[in-house]
Amino acid sequence: MLYGKLPIVFLSTLASEKKDSTNSQIASYLLNHLDDIKDIGIQEMAKECSVAMSSISRFCKEIGLDDFNELRELLISTNMSFEQYSTSSQSKDRLKEYSSKVKESIEMVEESIDMQQIDLLCKEIKKHDHIAIFGLLKAGSVAFNLQSDLLMLGKQAYSNISYKQQLQYISLADENDLLIIFSYTGSYFDYPDIRTLKNKLKKPQIWLISSKQESYPDFIDHVITFDSKRDQNSHPYQLQFIASLIAQEYARRI
Structure with missing residues (x-):
């Protein structure tokens, strides 16, 4: 986390x-x-x-x-922490190191993502009328990006940056809802308030997009995984790459 x-x-x-x-x-x-x-x-x-x-x-x-x-x-x-990507004294070196780390993180996704799972998710997006896309902090901005891309493609989805509003939506979602959750570490459902929802879920279809973990909650229907260094620098770029990839693949279906 x-x-x-x-x-x-x-x-x-x-x-x-x-x-x-x-x-x-x-x-x-x-x-x-x-x-x-x-x-x-x-x-x-x-x-x-x-x-x-x-x-x-x-x-x-x-x-x-x-x-x-x-x-x-x-x-x-709470202890706030921030990971620096380089200790070099030269700005050009810091730029190069950061760029290399970002490129490496994208290549890790390219080499590990299951395109068949992406295709299955796109099928579900096309089929469902009630879609919600969520994430926390940086993953929340990724959710908004996918929401806007889908809107440009004629498919409306719901998203909300508010932690409380996400909880409320999930608690009311039923079998007609498709939930797409972006969680870099796979820990979205590990937060206490969200964890308590698992016994109240009304069987919405849940897709989790996460770096590879040993296990996931049993109420999640599908997990799209990718290899990652699990650091702050890779975090937004890997998820954003996948969100854009989903939109690109969905565009092929309309």
Whole structure:
């Protein structure tokens, strides 16, 4: 799992809320002061964010957390990390190294992707009227890209950057729904809130697009896998390549 739950729920809140909304204000403040507010109570947090305590409690519920205690645990346990692709002092060398890493990641997909599975997915996309495409953080932008490509091809699909809205859609999806999930590490269903949905699913058809793992949840119908170094640098490019490949192959069917 490259990213923890905190950046997922907070960044999805910032992306889906109005800039001057209370939830956006709280999320923005907490992200800007992570080291200062990791071990404070709800009253002090409300004061620091210039909102009422009830606003903090409502914020927790509306972004998909159980309560303030879960928010506090996330703040305490979250460590942000970023992977640098080069330590060279020369910008041209850094450019070349990064470009090489990206090219290598695309070649890994080219050599490992199962085109028969891509073809099967395209058949299902053409057949279904209710399609949702989801992902978290960078995978979320990939979902939007595939959504826009399909729209250009005359097929409408639903997507949402909000973590909470994704959960709500999945919980209501039934056998008429096709769900396409982009998850670089295959951990989309490992997040606690999503994991609890597995016993409530109404049998939607689920396709997971993920780097190769030892196992996947048994309620997933199909998995399209690819080889990967599982690093932050390869992450968006491999998934985006596959999303574009799906759109290209779907275009051949219309």
